[in-house]
Amino acid sequence: MIGYNIIRFMYYRRVILSGNKTVNLELSQIIHMLEDNGTFVEVSKNIIEKITDNLHAQDAVIMQISADGKSMHAIAEAKDVIGSKLDVEDISQCCLCSDELKRTAMSTASDEEKERLALCNAKICISVPITINNVKAMYLLVMGDTDDFAGEDKVIEYIKDVAMIIHSIAQSKVINNSLISSYDVLQKILDNIGSGIIVCSKNSGNILFENDMASHVTEVRETIRECLEEVFQNKDISGHIGTPMERYNTESGLWFEVRFSELKWIDGSDVVVATAADITQKKKNQQKIEYQAHNDFLTGLYNRMKCEVDLRKVIRRTEKAGLKGAVLFLDLDDFKHINDGLGHQYGDILLQQIAAGLTGIPGLRGHCYRMGGDEFVIIIEPEIYNELSKIVTNIKTLFNKPWYLMETEYFCTMSMGIALFPDNSVDVHEITRMADVAMYEAKRSGKNGYAYYSSEVENSTAKRLDIENNMRQAISNEINEFVVFYQPVVNVNTQMCTSCEALVRWDSKALGFMGPGEFIPLAEYLGLITSIGDYVLEEACRRCKIWNDNGHPDFYINVNLSVVQLLQKDVVENIKRILDKTGVNPKNIVLEITESFAINDMQRVMEIITGLKKLGPRIALDDFGTGYSSLNYIKQLPLDIIKVDKTFIDDIVEDDYAQAFVKLIVDLSKTIGTKIVVEGVEHKEQFELLKSLGVDYIQGYYFGKPVPANIFEEKNLEGRLGK
The missing domain is CATH 3.30.70.270 (Reverse transcriptase/Diguanylate cyclase domain)
Structure with a gap:
């Protein structure tokens, strides 16, 4: 585009060369039309009207070439003399026009040119092509009715200068229209982007543009402006380019990510573009991922x-x-x-x-x-x-x-x-x-x-690892390192040993002899207790049959069933298999279940106990008093024996509560038809007190410690126990 300053320079050059003040003044008036805000057609018509007046021309017209380049039509005419006659003429047939300025006079024209001039009632025609964006788009045609019209070079130059001014105006209008069109298109595009956008001058910080979201969504507008204010206050615009800011809006509960970029605006100025995107869902997803990770x-x-x-x-x-x-x-x-x-x-x-x-x-x-x-x-x-x-x-x-x-x-x-x-x-x-x-x-x-x-606990752990390794080996090797000991259960009134409890011991080749407290908790923890429990039950059944067959037909043995054993789906079938395998009289076996198992899932417990009782064994509730069962549970269960835990016996001579508790259980047992066994009796005073409270059976060191089968048989199966 030839700017206004270039045209002004061109004008002063004309002044110097021509020395014609009248022409120069006329050109000066036309140059000022560069600043006219009217449409191109309006400004162009004013210019060619001045040309006609200044040159005393017959007419002047601006012809626009069609988009296909095959025809042209008048878009501005001074006196409406020639335009209508040339609107539909083909350019190739319009011999008055050419690629450069052309002066066509009747006196020197060809026959075809004379015909064209005659159509316009003109004696002479000056035509000048006008290009827009380096493409020939229009012609300025100036007609005279005398042969000497535009005979001077200064007139030709004047027409050329006017054509240049028209070119400059046309080029400016095209660019301005493109800018306006581009701005409109840009705004429509940015209004449909799901982000708030504000464009501001890099130098002043003044806002040049806001899209629809930034204009009408309060939290978006406030977020962007707050961030822009922070950036411009710090005077570190470049430092924020590519570095997003995250902002949380407390009122809406939304998260926004504000990004900045620098670019040239459509008018060529340096601007900062701030965009605010709603990242609330992204934040929620991040929080969800973080939550799931932690x-x-x-x-x-x-x-x-x-x-x-x-x-x-x-x-x-x-x-x-x-x-x-x-x-x-x-x-x-x-x-x-x-x-x-x-x-x-x-x-x-x-x-x-x-x-x-x-x-x-x-x-x-x-x-x-x-x-x-x-x-x-x-x-x-x-x-x-x-x-x-x-x-x-x-x-x-x-x-x-x-x-x-x-x-x-x-x-x-x-x-x-x-x-x-x-x-x-x-x-x-x-x-x-x-x-x-x-x-x-x-x-x-x-x-x-x-x-x-503590260090002692650490040493115990090292020992536990040894126990674990050796236990696994012992169980995999037919459990032959485990042995069953028997502790007498004595009738309080007759002081006769009527039964015993089978208790497991581990005679480890690597670790030596161990009591149940050293390995049973670990066996339960490792899930190995089922194999050990089945072994103890089978050994106890086999031993009971031997004693029953050798003069003690009513003697019975109590065997603990671990919770793990009881929770096996085939627990009833498994115990039946052992009973059948050993041939023991099932009535001489008492299966002990712990209180903690009995009070959990009453329906399942009832099903298991009912199934076991159908096989013939009696059922005892072991460790009673250590858990949290109510008397109501005892009433519901089909029990034969209740075993009171030794914790109630340790201080029973001095503890009134323990005495009352045992008395309560004794009275309850008579009501529901069960027998009472008290564990952990070690002293005569305890024995005498329990006897006075009506306890049926006693078990504890007072009458004997757990011993191997042969020793138990020698001490307890020959009749009365003496003290």
Whole structure:
């Protein structure tokens, strides 16, 4: 485009060359039309009217070439003399026009040219081509009615200069129209983009453009403007290019990502473009992914990965501040029994209830983690370390209460290990392992207990690994290292040994002789107890038959059934197989089930006990009083014997509560037709008191420790026991 300043320079050049002030003044008037805001047709008509007046021309016209380049028509004419006659003429036939300025006079024209001039009632025609964007688009035709019209060179130059001005105006209008058109198209495009867009001047910060979303959506507009204000205040525009800002709108709850870029605007100026995209769903997806990565999907607690991350931070902070913290490692007791007995869906419900219970303990919300299966970890941060003892008590209390599954009470206890940091370790994996080691020590010592990590516990763990390895080998080798001992059960009134309890011992070739407390919890934990239990039952049945066949037909043996055995789907069939295999009289076998099993899933327990009783054995409820069963449970179960746990007997001589409890059970047994056996009797005073309370049978060291079959037979099967 030839700008206004170039045209002005051209004008002054004409002044110097021509010296014609009149022509120059006329050209000056036309040059000023460059600033006219009218349409091209309007401005062009004004120009050619001035040409006609200034040159005393017959007419002047601007002809526009058609898009196909085959015809042209008048778009502006000074006096409406020639335009209509040339509208439909083919350019190739219009011999008055050419690719350059052409002066056609009647006196020198060809016959065809004379014919064209005659059509226009003209004696002479000056035609000048006008190009737009380097393409010939129009012609300026100026007609005279005398032969000497435009005879001077200065007139020709004047017409050429006017054509140049028309070219400049046309080029400017095309560009301006393109800009307007481009701007309109751009706005329509940007209005349909799902982001807010604001364009502002890089130099001043003034807003040049806002799309529809930025104009009408309040939170979008406020977010972009807030970010732009921050960028311009810091005067670090380039530093924010390519670096998005994330903003959260509290009122709408939406997240936006604001990005910045620099570019040339449609008018050529430097601008900053700020776009705000709604990334709320992206944020939600990220949060969901993060939640899934750090949380246990079942319980909603944090998971193992999150535990390691958090514990590492807490240990670092605790050590730096010279404070203390702790890791609590919990494992549920006999969870597998509930899971197998009720089904995994109810096991999952129990885990959810336990998770809710733990987080409900003051100070533990946000600090509980499910490590997998039925294992949980709790991090005690230094801020609540002084409450450790209280927290441990609250956890024990939580597990002293029943959980409700299938509208029934179920009891599930836990064993917990505690390791301290930085005292025991400052390594995440090591401190967790130590708490796990202490947890097993607690499990070995009894249910619903806890133990602190110590070097003694560590040594015990090393021993446990030896026990585990050797136990697996012993079981795979026909269980021949396990032996059955027998402890007498004595009639209180006659002091005669009427039965005994079969108790397993392990005579390990590698580790030596071990009592049940050293390996039974581990066997249960490892799932090996079923093989051992079946072996003990078979040996006891075989021994009972021998004694029955050799002069003691009414003598019977009590055999403990582990919870794992009882939860086997084929438990009744398996026991029938053993009874049939040994040929023992089933009535001389008493199957003992633990209280914790009896009170969980009453319907299933009833089905199992009913099935077992049909085989002939009697049923005893073992460890009564250690669990949480109500008297109502005892009334529902078809029991033959109730065995009161030794914990009630240890201090019964001085403990009024223990005496009242035993008396209550004795009275109940008479009502429901069961016999009472009291375990753990070691002193004469205990024996005399229990006798006075009406207890039927006594078992304990007072009458004999568990011994091998041959020794038991010598001491107890020849009649009256003496003291």
